[in-house]
Amino acid sequence: MVAVGQGLALAGRIPGPESTPSAALNLDLLRCTALEFDVELNPALCCGWEAAVREHAAAENYDTAGAALEVFELHGGRAETIGKLREEHHRRRRTSRQEVENLHRDVTHRAETAARLGQLSEPGRSRVIARLEAVKQALRWDNLGTIRRECVEILGLLDTRTRPAANSRLPPCPASTAPMPRPPWQTEFVL
Numbered sequence: 608m609v610a611v612g613q614g615l616a617l618a619g620r621i622p623g624p625e626s627t628p629s630a631a632l633n634l635d636l637l638r639c640t641a642l643e644f645d646v647e648l649n650p651a652l653c654c655g656w657e658a659a660v661r662e663h664a665a666a667e668n669y670d671t672a673g674a675a676l677e678v679f680e681l682h683g684g685r686a687e688t689i690g691k692l693r694e695e696h697h698r699r700r701r702t703s704r705q706e707v708e709n710l711h712r713d714v715t716h717r718a719e720t721a722a723r724l725g726q727l728s729e730p731g732r733s734r735v736i737a738r739l740e741a742v743k744q745a746l747r748w749d750n751l752g753t754i755r756r757e758c759v760e761i762l763g764l765l766d767t768r769t770r771p772a773a774n775s776r777l778p779p780c781p782a783s784t785a786p787m788p789r790p791p792w793q794t795e796f797v798l
Contacts (some may be wrong), residue, residue, distance in 0.1 A: 657711045658683055658694050667707075667752030669700040710758045711746065715739050717765055731768045733763060 643651040654662070655677035663672035676696065680689050718735045722728045727735065744755050 616683055657684065657688060657692070662695070664692075664696055664699055667699075667703045667750075667755060669696065669703070669749035669751060671750060673749070699752070700749055703755075704749070707751045707755050707758070708746065709741075710755060711742055714758045714761050714765075718761070720764055721768070725766055727765075731764075733770075735764060738764075 615705045645651050656675055659675040660672050660679055663669070663675055674698065676689065676692055679692075718727070718732075718739060722736075738757065738761050742754055742761075745754050746759075
């Protein structure tokens with residue numbers, strides 16, 4: 608199967624007679640350790656289409672859940688079940704989108720503030736800004752779980768990069784809070 612996949616990648620077509628659509632393998636799927644394969648490198652099906660829709664929606668990957676919902680519908684899913692799943696899908700997507708957009712806005716604000724305060728060195732600032740820009744571009748689609756995880760990772764990066772800067776500041780001198788002593792030539796008049 609891998610040889611067929613490599614042949615497809617190199618030649619642009621599968622050699623020999625045309626096989627079933629499931630015979631082509633996206634080689635990038637082999638990097639996904641959460642996905643199990645059988646001996647012939649076919650993905651092991653762990654659940655039905657309805658469960659796949661629910662699991663993708665629970666992970667906030669709504670583009671993927673929508674595609675699974677369409678396949679479920681094509682494979683003869685009950686209209687009542689499809690209607691409920693579609694309604695739940697739209698409701699959860701709307702709520703998640705608002706939460707993820709707010710999270711992105713908060714992370715962006717925090718990164719900009721850290722940059723203005725000089726808590727991010729140039730390489731770190733550039734890396735954070737680039738990742739935030741990629742997240743902003745990804746907000747056009749609905750795989751919001753991926754975006755949420757990226758924002759949380761950026762927050763972790765900001766925490767590790769700004770904590771040393773915050774700890775390196777010197778504490779205020781105790782004398783700076785005490786009142787200045789009067790010069791000897793000033794006298795206090797008490798009436």
